[in-house]
Amino acid sequence: MDQLGQRLKAIRLRAGVSLRELARQADVSPSLVSQIENGKSQPSVATLYAMSQLLNVSIDELFEDESPEAPVAAARNRGTPNGTASSNGRMDPVHAWRPTEYANRVSVVHPSHRPSLAMAEGVMWERLAATPEHGVNFMKITYAPGATSSDGDHLSIHDGYEYGFVVAGEVEITVGDEVFLLRQGESLGFDSSIPHVLRNPGPAQFEGVWFVHGRAH
Structure with missing residues (x-):
């Protein structure tokens, strides 16, 4: 996680964006951005997407x-x-x-060499394979019981499409005004430019295989 924060800070500085300006545009507090950059806090999925879009960097470039x-x-x-x-x-x-x-x-x-991103709420992304196509992410995602991709009102919005398959547990996915509960063996795909959030409502860990196509701008 320290490496993710350091990388976000380096990208921000290279882009010439101040910490306060990034926080303002991402609709989070400057102290949260500072804590993330210093490895003292973890971003939610929604916050990470917001920061990556504002800094014009794709998620796959953040894997460590x-x-x-x-x-x-x-x-x-x-x-x-x-x-x-x-x-x-x-x-x-x-x-x-x-x-x-x-x-x-x-x-x-x-499996022991998967680059990973640890985020808030007990969410983990592990990259399953690399690709020369920057806007493509093939990942195993894990959500602890009660974990969600959103912090408060910050839903994820990014260009492209997401496709997911539930390996274990269950996941509740809200896409726009619709809510879907997926269990082991079930799958879905959706336009990720629609505000969305993933949540694990169950007592067991959720694991899924996710394919995200589309660079965040």
Whole structure:
């Protein structure tokens, strides 16, 4: 989480946006932005989306590769020297987990090497595969019992579409004026430019596989 805050601060400074101005436009307090940047607090999903849009950075650029080394994936393609793919060595965070030799073709991520984002309310995003297409996120999302993607009235709004599949538990998804309760094995897709919020209403942890397509502007 410290790395996420540091990265947000670096992006803000590079964009020439003051802390107070970012807070004003994101409709949060300056103290909250300061706490997030210093790793003392975690943003909600809605706040993270709002900040990323205001700073013109995509969510996939915020993922942190925390592992010391990326795993070497076994390759099955003929013509690959020695039958193994080159190691995904540590790279610039923007290009984390993008295979060097097969940049546009293959992305293999071991469970113990998933870049992740921890947010408020017990929400965790884990990237399942990298892609050279910046506006695409393929993730495992986890919500603790009672966790929600929104803090107060701040619903998520961003360009593109979301597609989700419930792996375990249940999730309540509000899209505009409609509310959907999804349980294990169920799925949905929706236009994410419509205000929306995810909430885990159950007593057990919710886990889902999520595909988000569309760069936040």
